[in-house]
Amino acid sequence: MARGLLQADDPLAHLLSPAFRTQLLSHALVLLAFLLLAYAWGTISPRFSALSAPKQPRARQERWQCIAKVDELWVYPVKSCRGTKLDEADVTKKGWDMDRRWIVWDVKREKGISLREEPRLALIAPTLDFASEQLHLRYSDSSSVLSVALHPSSATLATWASLRVPMYGDGGTGRIVPDASAWLAQHLGYECHLLQFDPAGEERAAFPLFRKPNDWESWARERKEEVEGKRGIEFQDEYPFLVATQESLSALRTQLVDAVRSDTDGIGGAPIRNLDRDKWAARLDDADAQLSMQRFRPNIVLSSLDADATYAAYDEDEWDQLRIVRASSNDHSAREACSHETCSLPPSTRSSIVLHLIARCQRCLLTSVDPETAEKDVQVPLALLRRSRMRLKTPGKREGPCFGVYAVPESTGEVRVGDQVWVRWRDESEEGKGE
Incomplete structure (x- = not known):
């Protein structure tokens, strides 16, 4: 073969042929069109989603936010018997007076x-x-x-x-x-x-603080001893207060409805074995018949402040502290300043009730009892929570389904239904740690 000439079956001859160059250009144009389409979709889709998607809870922008209110107050005079609903109650060191x-x-x-x-x-x-x-x-x-x-x-x-x-x-x-x-x-x-x-008997202490407050290291020794010291709780199992939210209960109810209607676990997983779907299907039109908050026996139930100041289900897991603005407080600025876009400074500890959220509540068979009928169903809500709410109680130990958070008060005073609640988010480095 003369120098500079190519054989017809030489691979290089194919690469330089007009047909191949035409084919290569065609593929390049298709790729370019795909990239342009992807870019356009990436620009338009978020705007479209923002217009069409339902309103989501406010993103966490500050450590403190005024996003909740007191929705219900409950006391349980006799341990494990029916609860008594209150309009107002006095926070004491050991919780509500008369609780358990x-x-x-x-x-x-x-x-x-x-x-x-x-x-x-x-x-x-x-x-x-x-x-x-x-x-x-x-x-x-x-x-x-x-x-x-x-x-x-x-x-x-x-x-x-x-x-x-x-x-x-x-x-x-x-x-x-x-x-x-x-x-x-x-x-x-x-x-x-x-x-x-008998208050004259042995003074009971609450359980340890599994999750210390964000600013714990800056506290004076006397303040730490006061919060960690014996509280004189009565027949409570662990802590003075249990806090729950309507948003979390609503999410669990939705999971139950989906589990019954779609033959899944309510979150897209395998069906829950031995779930009596016929029984629960007959209750889907009655929220309390589905799942009453009383199954979980909280003392304080919160809900979103309004449509513009809200939070997601189970956000309470990542809250560090609550400050409840007293209904009789003279510090009106705390309420008036909460315009949902300017919630950066919480009310002072002197004009609010301070609760530290120090542990998630691992749920047991007690929640399987219907508080109205005393009927027991071991699958609801525990089987649902085991699919969606399993959290480590202690690193390396057995997991448990959680609903609600335990709280210890640092200040005392009156709380009323309708009071506004400021929440402090847990430091990101501490989220998900401990129990």
Whole structure:
């Protein structure tokens, strides 16, 4: 072959042929058109989505935001019995006054009982009658009512027989309320006592602070000791308060509806085994029949402040502190300044109730009991929460389904339904840590 000439079957001859160059140009034009289309879609799509998508909760822009209000307040005078709804309540070091002051004691098993063992406790409805200074207990629709003193004197309490009640990690002293045992046995079918917490007995401490406040290291030693010290809680399991949000309950209800209608776990996963879909399908038109907030037994229920100041379901997991503006506060600037775009400075600790959110609440079989009917269903809500809300309680340990957050108060005062709530977000470096 002469120098400079190419064989017809030489690969280089093919690359330099007019046909190949035409084909290469065609592919290049297609690629260019694709890139231009992708660029155009990337520019237009976000704008279109912003117009068509439903309004989302405000993005976190500051550490402090005024985005919530007090929606409900609940106290549970008798542990595991029905809750009592309040319009206002006084925050004390140990939580609400009268919260879990009484407990039902199983004489044969020698232990305090809860909804886990005895679902029918949900049918015992306490009423706090401050006018007559009595606690009234009614069982379901029965006309039989048990009335006991709200505030027996220390001298009177000392005359009642005492029992030590083991709790989680410690215990408390309970006094056997006279004339209550026969009433309980009549409705539960076995020998029981009603015990009243004795404040003269062992002082109970709340559980440790699993998640310290953002600014913990800057606190004075005295302040740390005050927040971590013994609080004198009564028959609560762990902490003075449990806080939950309507947004999280709504998300869980939606998960249940989707699980029933789509034959999934409600979040796109495999169906939940042994879920009674027929039963739950019949309840989908009644939100409380689906899932009542009372299954979770919170003390304070929050909801979004309004349509412009809101938050997402389960955001409470990442809140560090709440400041509740008192309804009777003279610091009007705290309310007036909260125009949703200027929420950068919270109310002072002197003009607000301060709650530190220090642990997520790992849920147990207690939540499987319907608070209205005492019916027990081990799949709802626990099976749903195990799919969507499993969180590590301790690194390297067993996971647990979580709903709600525990709180300890640093200040005292009155809280009312409708009060505004400022939230401080947990430092990003601390989000998701601990329990």
